[in-house]
Amino acid sequence: MIFSFISQNWIEITAVIFAILYLVLAVKQNILCWVAGIISAVLYFFIMRKAGLYMEANLQIYYVVMSIYGWSQWSQSASNQKIFVVNTWGKSQHLVAISMILVLSLLSGLVLKSYTDAALPFFDALVAWGAVVATYMVAKKLLENWIYWLVIDSISIVLFISRDLWLTAFLFLVYIVIIYFGYQSWSKIRNNTHA
Numbered sequence: 001m002i003f004s005f006i007s008q009n010w011i012e013i014t015a016v017i018f019a020i021l022y023l024v025l026a027v028k029q030n031i032l033c034w035v036a037g038i039i040s041a042v043l044y045f046f047i048m049r050k051a052g053l054y055m056e057a058n059l060q061i062y063y064v065v066m067s068i069y070g071w072s073q074w075s076q077s078a079s080n081q082k083i084f085v086v087n088t089w090g091k092s093q094h095l096v097a098i099s100m101i102l103v104l105s106l107l108s109g110l111v112l113k114s115y116t117d118a119a120l121p122f123f124d125a126l127v128a129w130g131a132v133v134a135t136y137m138v139a140k141k142l143l144e145n146w147i148y149w150l151v152i153d154s155i156s157i158v159l160f161i162s163r164d165l166w167l168t169a170f171l172f173l174v175y176i177v178i179i180y181f182g183y184q185s186w187s188k189i190r191n192n193t194h195a
Contacts, residue, residue: 015043055128
């Protein structure tokens with residue numbers, strides 16, 4: 001029975017493993033997180049297309065591009081010996097980011113609802129646009145990325161359960177636990193560099 005489950009879900013299982021590896025390495029600020037992110041994103045592109053989550057599928061293409069960008073940003077930081085610098089945004093930057101997420105989610109959700117057979121188009125769009133911003137924040141080493149991910153991943157769990165992607169829903173539950181440690185780790189680094 002377990003072998004049947006693995007053979008039917010091997011792509012999702014592999015994607016989950018690399019996704020967890022990505023986040024654990026990101027918490028440790030290990031540049032190899034971006035390689036794990038690329039592998040996971042490529043696999044999740046196919047998983048999300050099959051599940052009818054088109055924004056999530058297209059988000060995976062963005063993840064690949066951002067992984068390359070993140071790799072270059074972190075490589076540059078390493079060569080300048082700033083690998084452990086963690087930055088923050090001000091209130092106005094968060095207001096712009098959150099407003100952008102909400103407006104783009106509404107517009108994308110309307111397009112998906114009108115022109116596709118997308119499952120849960122507004123939730124799909126909200127998670128996707130939130131992840132776009134949060135991924136950019138990780139690449140820029142912004143502390144608040146962890147808070148954005150907490151909200152996005154909580155919504156994602158409901159979204160994935162609704163599409164019977166139980167392993168992926170479990171992955172996002174694991175993410176929520178790791179997010180706590182990521183925030184603590186990056187906060188400590190920020191406090192030490194600004195002390």
